[in-house]
Amino acid sequence: MAGDPLVEVDGLVRYFDVSPPLLNRAVEGAGRRIVRAVDGVGFSIARGETFALVGESGCGKSTVARTIVGLHAPTAGAIRYRGTEIAGRSAGADVAALRQRMQMIFQDPYASLNPRWRVRDIVGEPIRHNSLLPDRASVAARVAELLVRVGLSPVDGEKYPHEFSGGQRQRISIARALAGEPEFVVCDEPTSALDVSVQAQILNLMKELQRALGLTYLFISHDLAVVYHISSRVAVMYLGRICELADTETLFGRPRHPYTRMLLDTIPDLEMGGRDREPVAGEVPSPINPPSGCAFHPRCPYADARCRTERPELKPAGGASVACHAVEEGRLG
Amino acid sequence: MSAPLLEVEDLRVEFPTRRGTLVAVDGVSFSIARGEVLGMVGESGAGKSLTGNAVIGLLEPPGRIAAGTVRLAGERIDGLPHEAIRRIRGRRIGAIFQDPLTSLNPLYTVGEQIVETVLTHLDVGARAARRRALELLGEVGIPAAAERIDHYPHQFSGGMRQRVVIALALCAEPELIIADEPTTALDVSIQAQIIRLLRRLSAERGASVLLITHDMGVIAETADRVAVMYAGRIAEIGPVRDVLKAPLHPYTRGLMDAIPAVGRDVDSLAQIDGAMPRLHEIPAGCAFHPRCPSAVAACGRDRPDLAPSGATEVACWLYRPEPAHGR
Numbered sequence: 001m002a003g004d005p006l007v008e009v010d011g012l013v014r015y016f017d018v019s020p021p022l023l024n025r026a027v028e029g030a031g032r033r034i035v036r037a038v039d040g041v042g043f044s045i046a047r048g049e050t051f052a053l054v055g056e057s058g059c060g061k062s063t064v065a066r067t068i069v070g071l072h073a074p075t076a077g078a079i080r081y082r083g084t085e086i087a088g089r090s091a092g093a094d095v096a097a098l099r100q101r102m103q104m105i106f107q108d109p110y111a112s113l114n115p116r117w118r119v120r121d122i123v124g125e126p127i128r129h130n131s132l133l134p135d136r137a138s139v140a141a142r143v144a145e146l147l148v149r150v151g152l153s154p155v156d157g158e159k160y161p162h163e164f165s166g167g168q169r170q171r172i173s174i175a176r177a178l179a180g181e182p183e184f185v186v187c188d189e190p191t192s193a194l195d196v197s198v199q200a201q202i203l204n205l206m207k208e209l210q211r212a213l214g215l216t217y218l219f220i221s222h223d224l225a226v227v228y229h230i231s232s233r234v235a236v237m238y239l240g241r242i243c244e245l246a247d248t249e250t251l252f253g254r255p256r257h258p259y260t261r262m263l264l265d266t267i268p269d270l271e272m273g274g275r276d277r278e279p280v281a282g283e284v285p286s287p288i289n290p291p292s293g294c295a296f297h298p299r300c301p302y303a304d305a306r307c308r309t310e311r312p313e314l315k316p317a318g319g320a321s322v323a324c325h326a327v328e329e330g331r332l333g
Numbered sequence: 334m335s336a337p338l339l340e341v342e343d344l345r346v347e348f349p350t351r352r353g354t355l356v357a358v359d360g361v362s363f364s365i366a367r368g369e370v371l372g373m374v375g376e377s378g379a380g381k382s383l384t385g386n387a388v389i390g391l392l393e394p395p396g397r398i399a400a401g402t403v404r405l406a407g408e409r410i411d412g413l414p415h416e417a418i419r420r421i422r423g424r425r426i427g428a429i430f431q432d433p434l435t436s437l438n439p440l441y442t443v444g445e446q447i448v449e450t451v452l453t454h455l456d457v458g459a460r461a462a463r464r465r466a467l468e469l470l471g472e473v474g475i476p477a478a479a480e481r482i483d484h485y486p487h488q489f490s491g492g493m494r495q496r497v498v499i500a501l502a503l504c505a506e507p508e509l510i511i512a513d514e515p516t517t518a519l520d521v522s523i524q525a526q527i528i529r530l531l532r533r534l535s536a537e538r539g540a541s542v543l544l545i546t547h548d549m550g551v552i553a554e555t556a557d558r559v560a561v562m563y564a565g566r567i568a569e570i571g572p573v574r575d576v577l578k579a580p581l582h583p584y585t586r587g588l589m590d591a592i593p594a595v596g597r598d599v600d601s602l603a604q605i606d607g608a609m610p611r612l613h614e615i616p617a618g619c620a621f622h623p624r625c626p627s628a629v630a631a632c633g634r635d636r637p638d639l640a641p642s643g644a645t646e647v648a649c650w651l652y653r654p655e656p657a658h659g660r
Contacts, residue, residue, distance in 0.1 A: 056520040056521065056522060057520055165608050166377075167608060168608075195376035195377055195547060196376070196547070196549070196588060196592050197376065197587065197588055197591045197604065197605045198376075198608065199591070199593075200591035200592075200593075200602035200603065200604040200605075201604045201606075203593070203601075203602055204601045204602055204604055207600070207601060208601075222520070222521065224521075224595060225592070225593040225594050225595050228593065228594075228596075229593035229597075229599075229602065230593075252595055252596070262522060263521065263522070265525075266521040266522050266524065266525045267521070267550070267595055268548070268549075268550025268551060268553055268554050269550075269553060269554065270549060270550060270553050270577060270589075270592065270594060283490050283492055283493075283520075283522075283523060284520070284522075
């Protein structure tokens with residue numbers, strides 16, 4: 001399964017300035033307001049694996065994804081693709097060629113397809129943009145082939161997006177992503193807007209395509225069951241940082257970070273074993289003013305003085321990497 | 334057990350269009366006992382929200398109740414004049430919707446909104462109304478309620494806003510609460526808090542709840558009974574434990590198998606091929622038969638009604654002798 005790293009993310013930081021306009025700041029004396037969406041995140045993705053980023057809304061998982069594909073520039077940190085720096089000032093000139101091998105699938109299949117374009121034009125766009133094929137006839141043939149590949153029919157190319165259901169639109173998004181002949185696909189909550197029976201169809205399709213085409217996935221989701229099903233390794237994010245990173249079996253079998261444990265406890269129990277899930281008090285704090293020390297400490301039952309002041313780093317702990325003082329000190333199994 | 338609080342019988346909701354009448358809810362019958370939580374689950378377009386809206390008289394025109402009855406504590410409430418149903422809604426039926434931001438008026442503090450609702454429905458003075466508002470905010474678990482009562486909705490987080498909406502729905506101590514996807518817009522950790530709150534309220538106050546959701550997990554944790562809807566009809570209804578652990582209807586079975594679960598190691602998920610039919614192309618007979626792996630001849634011809642099978646009721650020919658006439 002594991003190969004050499006295809007994507008390496010190192011100390012990635014992305015801040016958003018949401019300050020009031022300069023005039024307001026001058027008149028009202030208001031300070032700058034910075035959202036620390038991603039605050040020092042590092043991981044690497046091996047060729048052929050599915051790496052999942054999981055967390056609640058606002059934890060920065062989508063920002064990481066968008067920064068990797070180049071939709072945001074990083075504030076600091078490095079992103080390497082096949083060993084070449086692709087983000088920031090140190091990025092080389094051959095970045096465009098590398099980026100071509102990256103595609104993205106978005107959450108909302110209603111918003112991510114141009115309603116005025118026919119499906120054949122939507123799917124053919126990456127081919128034309130990157131001049132992958134010489135003439136119109138071969139583009140048309142390739143589009144038809146892609147539509148069949150994702151479970152649609154070549155005649156669907158003549159239709160517009162509104163003629164399709166949510167699941168079919170997501171198939172179109174996947175066909176468009178495949179048109180760029182990617183090796184790395186970033187999937188941002190690709191099934192969150194879909195009904196469960198349709199979700200199963202899309203997840204199965206994604207797995208099958210991965211096997212057939214040797215794709216590498218970065219999979220962003222808040223749904224732990226979906227993550228368990230599809231990914232080989234998982235990073236749990238909280239307030240712009242990774243608090244635990246492990247392979248899927250280790251993470252779900254023996255979660256170590258208190259936040260991971262809490263997340264796993266919130267999974268509804270379909271087996272109805274009578275387990276009463278213990279709701280965690282409190283909510284995710286604002287990333288504008290994240291708590292000092294460990295960002296999770298205000299909600300953590302194991303927090304002590306060190307957790308309130310000193311930020312924990314990711315450290316190996318029994319097959320996983322965990323950013324938690326309590327785990328490191330052995331206060332927590 | 335006394336008579337059910339809510340009885341819905343043969344409810345049919347239609348949308349007249351230029352190209353003919355669309356039937357969005359087709360012959361739906363169910364009842365909810367006092368203090369019971371009935372879950373209503375189904376995929377988008379199955380008609381679950383429309384059923385809820387029909388019960389509280391909130392169908393958007395041109396949608397209309399074309400047939401059937403809705404009874405609250407024995408009295409018919411369908412087809413009541415606008416003003417009468419408005420009094421029942423709020424006083425006797427509380428409603429909670431998916432998006433807490435659109436259920437609250439951004440221009441008034443949450444206190445003003447709750448006080449106004451209390452004054453509308455209960456015969457109390459302004460002071461008592463404010464006291465009641467404070468009590469309610471405390472009851473739904475808003476910390477520092479005395480201070481938060483004067484805040485505006487945008488100052489609350491999503492989870493806290495949903496608590497305010499629940500407090501609003503509870504103002505007049507309604508007998509029935511209709512909660513339409515109350516946790517869908519919330520993060521998982523907040524979901525658990527809201528689910529627990531709903532369950533506690535129904536247990537403590539003896540309120541009945543119609544919980545509409547697409548999330549089987551929420552149903553499993555909250556509901557006593559569950560109705561599974563497909564293409565505007567109830568496919569299966571029964572105690573949650575029976576329906577989720579041993580589903581009878583092929584659609585419910587397919588749905589349960591399609592849900593990924595932590596700890597379930599399968600390479601590919603079971604999938605129901607195709608999609609739910611759109612309203613103008615609902616097939617004859619059982620609406621599920623073109624996608625059903627166990628369909629027999631009768632399924633494409635005759636529509637199965639709900640019939641008891643063990644503790645549940647299921648609308649499927651597999652559990653009944655096929656209709657007598659011809660093969």
